[in-house]
Amino acid sequence: MTTQATPAPVADRTKERASPVALSLLSAALLFVALVLGNALIGRTVVRADLTEDGRYTLSDATRKVVSSLSDPCQVRVYWSDEVPNTAEPVRRNLDGLLEEYASVSGGKLTVTWVKMDDAGKKEASEKGLAEEQFFYFSASKREVAKGYAGLVVHHGSKTEVLQPLFERGGEDGYSLAQNLEYVLTTTIFKMSREKPPIVAVVADSSAPPMDFMHRGGGGGDKSTVFVQRFLEPTYGTALRRSVDLEDPVPADVSTLVVFAPKDWSEKKAYHLEQFVLRGGKALLLLNPVDLDVAFRGQQPTRSGLEDWLKAQGVELAPGVVADFDESCHPAVMLEDGRVATFPFWVRVLQDNLDRRNPAIRDFKAVTLYMPSEVVVDADKQKAAGRTTTPLAWTSASGWRKDDATGIDRFAEGPEGKVLGKKTLMVALDGTFTSAWKGKRAPDEPEPPPAPPADAAMGEPAMGEPAMDGATPPTEAPMGEPAMTEPAMEGATPPAEAPTGAPAMAEPAMDGAKGPEGEAGDGKKPAEKPARLDEGKGLLVVLGDADLVSDDFSGGRRDRTGGLTNLWNGVAGFYFVTNVVDWMTGSADLVSLRARESVLRKLDEVSDEQAGGIKAANYAAAPLLLVLVGLLVYFVRRHRR
């Protein structure tokens, strides 16, 4: 019996070998899987180059500084419903990228959670205060609307802030990430994380109840009441000093000063304002030469008392009142006799006429200034003085300044025969300020002692003691304290106004939370008067109107002015000024953090003829060049042959 070895089945082996097509498919599938895995891995990394000139899509240094210096954990919870249409998907991706960057620079202090938007997620979103938004999209060539959540909630310690909306709508159904989202988010985190909020002080001259020109007998009230109570207080709370008197130096802890409609200020007040700015303070001046009383009751324009000081800083408020004759830049008002008339002196500043680089104001569609004044600043001179000038608001090209405010109540002013042009209404000056009293005696310093008569006896001690000047009775100096070191003991302070023994001007307790009277005689050691500065860096913002935050135009009153302005302007002016204050109270870094996309790059205007030439050149350039290249190739080849 023989055993036959089984021959190797060559044919069978061939059969067993997979076909090239099958191998090809398999290898393609493997490559596909490898590529998908590779992409998934890369998807976890953030490696990118921002080619934009201003690094628009890269976190700014300010954000990095704020986020990296977080001391406590900060949580960002993102609520993004499935209902948000896919046209907004690029926004979600950009948001994801942005938040990833925040988390990565925070060193683990900031965590981002995308909340699963099931029923519990939606309930949580609603409870946190997020609102459902409407989104438009096309479905089978039909325009439809979807409702969904798309917002952020930031948690830091016990504080919670809601950020919404995150979108800017562009085009028909296009969405893009809000350009100032980085600013808003960073500012929010900054506010929530800072231990000591900046102190904001309001300087408001109390004024007589204003008359309402459309509702005589109505009106009245403190002009700043609404602004302070409804808008600044919620943000700044206890960090808000409601009524600081600049008869005294601004308390050292105040970082931002809002000066509301100053009236007939003394030199000393102007000096204290100046010294505050020179010490690095930020001041917002809402100047109001023309108010309802001036415009409709024939009163003279209000003198702020800051004119000379502003002039020394290169800023002037042009006399008269500004109008804007552009149809969309002024309202129609109903007169008492029922007529409807346009009123170009209520200047509606449209978004195009606001500084688009300033995140605090750039999103306003419009803000109305009531009988504003033109702010005149020579930017070159400011630059030479070491300050940058940034116009923040201006009229349209149909702006015009009437040299005086008389007769504007006749509602008869038209653009005919007038030279129209843009008028600056609000400006920011940032940089080095020089004291208007440099080399002179400061208004809060005591009068120098009269030169001793030639025959006066040498060595009289009282003559050389500044605090012991003749205007201040020695009996008013607090006992036991050397009068010469007491700033309040200067001659200009009438004894009756100064609390006995308490140098009011140097007391930080002059803020609204603690009235000066309450502090009298509490035995506190008076704060030192800040050293006089001749130069310093600060920020000054000047707006040629204060009515935009006055009760008269709040729209809150149930009179005709209120109702009318409510329709016309709502409370945009209040939000506007609040935003500016908000912007000013940020750290120096935050102030520089701007919506970088906001620089609107425009082409030069061209005439129809030029446009025709440009089009023709664009149409012809490529074909001509290509024909030349073709001919070159042809001749080179021919030459080679």
Place this chain on the structure above:
Amino acid sequence: MRETLAVFRKELRSLFVSPIPYLVAIVFSAFMTWFVFEKQIFLVLRQANLDSLFGLLPIVMAVVVPAIAMRMWSEEIRGETIETLMTSPVRVRHLVAGKFLAAMVVVALCLAATAALPVTVSVLGDIDTGPMLGGYLGALLLGGAYLSIGLWLSSKTRNQIVAFLVGVVACIVLALVGQIGSSATGGDLQRFLSSICARDRFDAIARGVVDLRDVAYFGSIIAFFLYLNVESVENRRHA
């Protein structure tokens, strides 16, 4: 690499002796110029950017690039010159890479033909060069992705028209897949569709941000379809 370069030079020569690439570039440029100036009223809106150009590019390129790619293999198959290529000592992957690079030169030529527009914007305004560079880089990557798809489809058929039509459909689907569906699509599916959408990726680069993820996406598409192209030609050799 040397072999690839040799194929590239040969393909480039054969491409540029014919008037086709010039005509394609001229038509492409004329259409884009018309669209930007007439439809997007470029000089009226006066925006110093190339958004109006880059906004349409993914769709126009979805038509132009398959037109460039359609004959690259189909003609070899139809003229049976592919048999000669198969017997040559050049490896298939070098053939594919050489053809791809040569066709990319034509794609780049088409894009260069739109250069008058950025020049106009620079002269009339202050253009941000970042988004401009990003836009052209994104367009090259997008063109590469479309081209790799077109080349693969061209290797599958001897009929250029079929290769072109199927290529156009494939490229348009790739460009618009992110827009398919509606809010009813649901979050995860929507996110997935958007993540594979060439237009969304292109838009991300065209805003001036070159993200490794977007580059990897286009690189993956190019690598995958060039590999399929190699396999397709190899299979033809084995058939």
